[in-house]
Amino acid sequence: MIDIQERLTAFAMLGATWVMWLLIILSIFGVAIIFERIYYFFASRDDVRALQEDLRLHLAKDDLPGARDRLAQSRSFQAKIVHSGIEVVDDGTDAVEERLAGETAVARTQMERNLGFLGTVGNNAPFVGLLGTVIGVIKAFHVLDESAGKVTSGLMTEVGEALVATAIGILVALPAVAFYNFFQRLIRYRLTWADALGRDLLAYLKGNARNGSE
Numbered sequence: 001m002i003d004i005q006e007r008l009t010a011f012a013m014l015g016a017t018w019v020m021w022l023l024i025i026l027s028i029f030g031v032a033i034i035f036e037r038i039y040y041f042f043a044s045r046d047d048v049r050a051l052q053e054d055l056r057l058h059l060a061k062d063d064l065p066g067a068r069d070r071l072a073q074s075r076s077f078q079a080k081i082v083h084s085g086i087e088v089v090d091d092g093t094d095a096v097e098e099r100l101a102g103e104t105a106v107a108r109t110q111m112e113r114n115l116g117f118l119g120t121v122g123n124n125a126p127f128v129g130l131l132g133t134v135i136g137v138i139k140a141f142h143v144l145d146e147s148a149g150k151v152t153s154g155l156m157t158e159v160g161e162a163l164v165a166t167a168i169g170i171l172v173a174l175p176a177v178a179f180y181n182f183f184q185r186l187i188r189y190r191l192t193w194a195d196a197l198g199r200d201l202l203a204y205l206k207g208n209a210r211n212g213s214e
Helices: 002-012 017-043 048-060 064-073 077-086 093-111 115-146 153-213
Strands: none
Touching: 017 115, 017 153, 048 064, 048 077, 048 153, 064 077, 077 093, 077 153, 093 153, 115 153
């Protein structure tokens, strides 16, 4: 038990500086992911309302080749998902539904890439900062003990370093959580529109199937 306590004390004597550097490194990776995802989503944006209107217009005219070409022109995930479904319309409605579901899962995975790291940093950075604070306080008490209870500049430095660790942890977590939530809302928005476009295609196919059976 004494050996474990001595090891923990020796670990605390390293100070909170390494914790702050760890938080800074995590923040650099987080910022890189944020900018990469912003560019990724920006590059794949499109006017999906106009896309839906064009798709419905082509389907109303029974112009599947035109609908396919219109979807192929779009760089959005919504268009890619529906385009994958329209490629198998000859195989029936069930095949289209399966293709839409599969492509939606792939699109979600692509859009969520690296967001797990961002969410982890956002949730745990304050705890890492708190670890630095605890380590800094332990070291501050050690300095206080060595100075026989006198408040020295070294003691104040250790206390300040301990408090800064928590502050850095919070500052790292706030943008990570904010952008993680923003990206998740954006993904849900895009997948909702993809579902709406896919339902337009399925409604067209089911309508044709009913008319053919009659």
